Amino acid sequence: MRVTAHALVAGYGTRDVLEGIDLTIGPGLCAFIGPNGAGKSTLIRALAGLIAPRSGRVELDGVDLRAMSRGAIARRLAVVPQVFDTLFPFTVREIVALGRTARLRAFAGPGDTDRQAIGRAIELLDLGHLARRRIDTLSGGERQRAVLAMALAQEADVLLLDEPTVHLDPAHQRATLALVRDLARRNGIAAAAVLHDLNLASAMAERIVIVDGGRIVADGPPAVVLTQDSVERVFGEGLLVLEDRLPPAIVPRA
Amino acid sequence: MRPAVALAGLVVALVASAMLGVLAGAVAVDPRDVLAALIGRADAPTAAIILELRLPRVIAAALVGGALGVAGALLQGLLRNPLADPYVTGTSAGAALGSVAAVAAGGPALLTPLAAFVGALGSVAVIWRLARIGGRTTVLTVLLAGIVISSFAGAGVTLLIVASDRLSLRLRAVLDVLVGGVTSRGSAELVVAAAIVAIATVLALALARRLDAYAFGEETAATLGVDTEDTTRSVLVVTALLTGAAVALAGLVSFVGLVIPHALRPLVGARHVVLVPACLLGGATALVLADLGARIALAPAELPVGVITGLVGAPFFLLVLARSARSGA
Numbered sequence: 001m002r003v004t005a006h007a008l009v010a011g012y013g014t015r016d017v018l019e020g021i022d023l024t025i026g027p028g029l030c031a032f033i034g035p036n037g038a039g040k041s042t043l044i045r046a047l048a049g050l051i052a053p054r055s056g057r058v059e060l061d062g063v064d065l066r067a068m069s070r071g072a073i074a075r076r077l078a079v080v081p082q083v084f085d086t087l088f089p090f091t092v093r094e095i096v097a098l099g100r101t102a103r104l105r106a107f108a109g110p111g112d113t114d115r116q117a118i119g120r121a122i123e124l125l126d127l128g129h130l131a132r133r134r135i136d137t138l139s140g141g142e143r144q145r146a147v148l149a150m151a152l153a154q155e156a157d158v159l160l161l162d163e164p165t166v167h168l169d170p171a172h173q174r175a176t177l178a179l180v181r182d183l184a185r186r187n188g189i190a191a192a193a194v195l196h197d198l199n200l201a202s203a204m205a206e207r208i209v210i211v212d213g214g215r216i217v218a219d220g221p222p223a224v225v226l227t228q229d230s231v232e233r234v235f236g237e238g239l240l241v242l243e244d245r246l247p248p249a250i251v252p253r254a
Numbered sequence: 255m256r257p258a259v260a261l262a263g264l265v266v267a268l269v270a271s272a273m274l275g276v277l278a279g280a281v282a283v284d285p286r287d288v289l290a291a292l293i294g295r296a297d298a299p300t301a302a303i304i305l306e307l308r309l310p311r312v313i314a315a316a317l318v319g320g321a322l323g324v325a326g327a328l329l330q331g332l333l334r335n336p337l338a339d340p341y342v343t344g345t346s347a348g349a350a351l352g353s354v355a356a357v358a359a360g361g362p363a364l365l366t367p368l369a370a371f372v373g374a375l376g377s378v379a380v381i382w383r384l385a386r387i388g389g390r391t392t393v394l395t396v397l398l399a400g401i402v403i404s405s406f407a408g409a410g411v412t413l414l415i416v417a418s419d420r421l422s423l424r425l426r427a428v429l430d431v432l433v434g435g436v437t438s439r440g441s442a443e444l445v446v447a448a449a450i451v452a453i454a455t456v457l458a459l460a461l462a463r464r465l466d467a468y469a470f471g472e473e474t475a476a477t478l479g480v481d482t483e484d485t486t487r488s489v490l491v492v493t494a495l496l497t498g499a500a501v502a503l504a505g506l507v508s509f510v511g512l513v514i515p516h517a518l519r520p521l522v523g524a525r526h527v528v529l530v531p532a533c534l535l536g537g538a539t540a541l542v543l544a545d546l547g548a549r550i551a552l553a554p555a556e557l558p559v560g561v562i563t564g565l566v567g568a569p570f571f572l573l574v575l576a577r578s579a580r581s582g583a
């Protein structure tokens with residue numbers, strides 16, 4: 001299972017944000033890094049078919065997304081959104097169950113397979129004790145885990161995450177990404193996550209894609225991509241890359 | 255609370271309030287005579303009061319309240335806006351303009367619900383377009399758009415009243431639309447409204463799961479596999495059907511669609527497959543009781559039920575507005 005962008009140009013209004021992206025996301029965890037406004041979130045949205053390419057195309061296992069229904073896409077590709085505020089008092093279990101939307105018919109309830117998938121996702125994210133709690137009574141981090149569980153319940157082979165760790169403490173950041181990485185390895189899932197924490201990306205991802213100005217400027221394993229040179233080009237001179245570490249570590253210059 | 259228990263409780267509440275609505279009124283009728291009238295064994299004056307005045311009125315109130323309750327739940331879910339409701343968004347005003355135009359045109363009585371539907375659909379479509387600008391709906395955009403649409407529809411109604419000879423002869427009918435009241439309705443009107451509400455509620459149930467997926471917004475609904483264009487269009491049409499049926503029957507009844515879903519969510523949860531039938535039952539119960547209040551508060555004079563819902567609903571609206579302003583929506 002892979003998702004591929006071919007000469008992808010996309011944006012909003014009259015502005016192009018992505019200016020010609022060629023990229024294949026295959027099994028494993030890939031991190032998108034880059035400065036603010038580089039086009040990382042737009043890339044996630046375009047890969048998920050949420051914005052139409054202005055030119056070029058996005059394919060899921062060789063099939064153009066535009067030829068697929070939303071339901072067909074959702075059965076194979078899940079997105080963990082940035083938003084996880086909801087107005088209404090859904091319970092955590094009900095939120096996770098939303099991940100099965102594309103697999104249910106209008107009047108039919110969830111079957112055994114669905115219940116198992118929901119239960120597994122709740123267990124994986126350690127939400128069992130919160131399953132009956134209303135989502136608006138949880139902390140930001142707990143809500144974020146509930147939304148991740150919702151995406152996992154989709155049981156898709158492609159998982160796109162837009163800053164999945166912003167509201168988590170460092171231990172949960174690491175644990176969440178380790179979970180995604182291990183799932184990706186074990187189940188052959190193609191996972192891509194927008195990350196702002198370069199060290200987290202360096203430690204957890206098998207592959208790092210640097211996005212800058214709507215283009216991919218570097219792509220490869222952390223040790224190859226995260227050099228003083230490349231980091232300085234994109235983020236300026238404020239960061240020091242300890243290249244002799246494995247994986248490389250990045251510290252702010254005093 | 256388990257959904258089945260909550261829904262059963264709401265059924266009991268509706269039956270009880272309907273019984274109360276038939277039993278109580280400006281003229282005291284012995285409960286045994288009411289029963290006799292219902293099974294066709296009462297004397298002519300009693301039968302007339304019960305079967306031609308009270309019962310149709312209770313049924314009309316139940317239909318209108320149920321329709322508005324479901325419409326409110328759908329609009330709040332779709333727009334992710336705690337203040338969305340057919341009245342506040344101007345959907346009812348659009349339907350009222352349609353109704354009045356139908357009266358002005360002098361078409362058959364059954365033209366009114368159709369015209370009300372068209373008016374409601376026009377208004378709610380405008381709200382939806384406006385709400386999407388910039389990709390994010392603010393509570394305020396919807397409210398402002400609702401005010402503008404209501405003003406526009408109100409101006410249209412005034413224009414029709416002044417311009418149409420037929421309407422100036424039927425000012426009472428126009429007034430009924432504008433103040434919101436479930437005065438006695440003919441059985442044909444009730445049957446048509448009941449059919450529309452029944453069909454629209456089934457459609458709303460069919461849309462329920464897709465509407466749940468809007469919990470985190472339209473884009474997340476899409477990633478969960480919902481065809482959002484299609485779903486949005488369907489929800490708007492169903493909302494317009496319900497609002498049109500309610501307005502054709504009772505005119506502008508305010509705030510039912512706002513209050514009922516809010517009052518019931520803590521009880522039955524947020525899932526629309528339970529919330530929709532709960533709002534149908536709860537809205538029906540609330541309006542039957544409100545209409546009972548309207549009939550007996552100043553008896554023998556009768557208040558339009560819209561006065562009662564306005565008096566109760568407006569403070570509630572301010573409460574929700576204050577809460578959503580505090581949470582920074």
